[in-house]
Amino acid sequence: MMEVAAGPWTEVFEGSERNGESLGSSTLTLAPLVADSPSIRRSQPIFINSNRSKGVESFSSSVPSIPNPFPELSKSPVLISSLPPQSSDKHLIKVYGEDSHSRSVWVSRGATARDVCHMLVQTAHCSDQENWALLEVHPVLSLERCLEDHEAVLEVQATWSLKGDTRFVFCKNYAKYEFFRKPMLFFPESMISDSADVSKGMTSSELIQQNLLRSGTCPEIQGFLHVKEASRKAWKKVYFFLRRSGLYCSTKGSSKEPRHLQYVADLDDLNVYAVVNGRKLYGAPADFTFCIKPSKNPVRTQDLKILCAENEQTRTCWTSAFRLFKYGKQLQCNYQLSKSAPRSLEGSKLPDGKSKSEASLVAMDFSGKAGGRVIQNPTEAQSAEREEGQAWRRREALRCSLPNLNSGARPSSIHKSQPWFHGGVSRKEAQRLMEKQGLVDGMFLIRESQQHAQCFVLELCYKLKARHYLVIACEDGGRKYFTMDDGLTLFIDLLQLVEFHQINKGILPVCLKHPCVCVAL
DSSP states (O other), rough: EEEEEEETTEEEEOOOOOBBOSSSEEEEHHHHHHHOSSSOOOOOOOOOOOOOTTTTHHHHHTTTTOHHHGGTTTSSSEOOOOOOOTTTTTEEEEOTTTSSEEEEEEETOOBBHHHHHHHHHHTTTSSSSEEEEEEEEETTTTTTEEOOTTTTTHHHHTTTOSOOOOOOOOEEEETTHHHHHHHHHSGGGGGOOOOSTTTTOOOOOHHHHHIIIIISSOOEEEEEEEEETTSSSOEEEEEEEEETTTTEEEESOOOOOOGGEEEEEEEEEEEEEEETTHHHHOOOSSOHHHHHHHHTOOOOOOGEEEEEEESSHHHHHHHOOOOOOOOHHHHHHHHHHHHHHHOOOOTOOOOTTTTTGGTOOOOOOOOOOOOOOEOOHHHHHHHHHHHHHHHHHHHHHHHHTTTTTTSSSTTTTGGGGSTOTTTOHHOOOOOOOOHHTOTTTTTEEEEOOOTTOOOEEEEETTEEEEEEEEEEEEETTEEEEEEESTTTTTTSSSSHHHHTTTTTTTSSSSSSOOOOOOOOO
């Protein structure tokens, strides 16, 4: 046998030389050198700590630390960013605006709809911080509902189908707690069951006030509803009863006898949705359609109980009663928190309730000889602000009415930059937008008229109905004006018209209060 050392390997030639005999054949094998070769070190995984602050102290000690420009976001349960946070407890959701653009939001597992809305209000630079809501929208089935402020967003998203196009939409909702302010508008006497309790000598209004203020609920509701029969296109008119124990229907007219009552659904396991286009999609007899479905199951057509009311007030009464019976006292707590929400937002308010941007601004009175004084009384400050605005309007109207005024001195398109102006949207789209943001008294928008050239339409909500007022363009003394009362009151532009009716009703049934706006995220 002969060994030839070549590098770290040894060639071993095994011949047939055994006892002096040669067999004439040989084999070649490679064997590693073990004795003379150094020990082999294999690469091992190196653990890299996620917190590298200790490791960079050696070369970053001379560099000054950069302060966090957004300290209020570090304590928030919601983070908006394109990169995932360090904590593994964060989950990504997508929220859409009303312009179909979306924003990705990192939320914690316990983040509620109120938390998401508060963060979006701050990041979207909304002008006010109240009456915002998160909608759960099912475009294919034309269903939508407003999430309650206390609902966990991830729990709601967990009930969605993976193949569906369900989404969250961030928008205004003025009517979320309106039934606490005007209960008789939402619960008419004709729909309050006579078994609610008249034995105590209480009127319907007193009964509703007592239930809403004390227990956060409402009395028993009754009335006819059209119901879509299962696996059929036909609709049937049925008398329903909504009680704390659940939803019932009568098998014999409007009879309340126990033998005629049929149990329909348990309120604790239901969610109520508004149907956007019930006539076209489901063949509903009216536009005031809503449905109920199990809250923990994905939305399927066979699980929907589709109902249709005769008018908007009836539908609003049923859907509001569903919410009150299901959540009870929790809704009243949400209402109280919503009133104090602007003062409790972290980073946006000071302890005295004023925002940081307003902390350096004070109301001043320069009418005296002392050179000006600070107005301490809030009521006096508001009055001075209103008077100053009216005086400015009078000066502006006088300036615009001068005979030598250049027609281009004041832009005629000043209304296009206002949040209440919606351009050339159709009447149906405008009404749909107002319904989504809550049909509360004083909500309004202005759009271009599709039937009259150079005219506009003022859409105003009053008593759960959208009313339409034609704004006509006219000329007087070579000057263009706008009017709603055949020239009795003239306005130099739509902005002046809106500001006037925010203080004075004029021909309107109520002053303009809440602009119907579209939010772009």
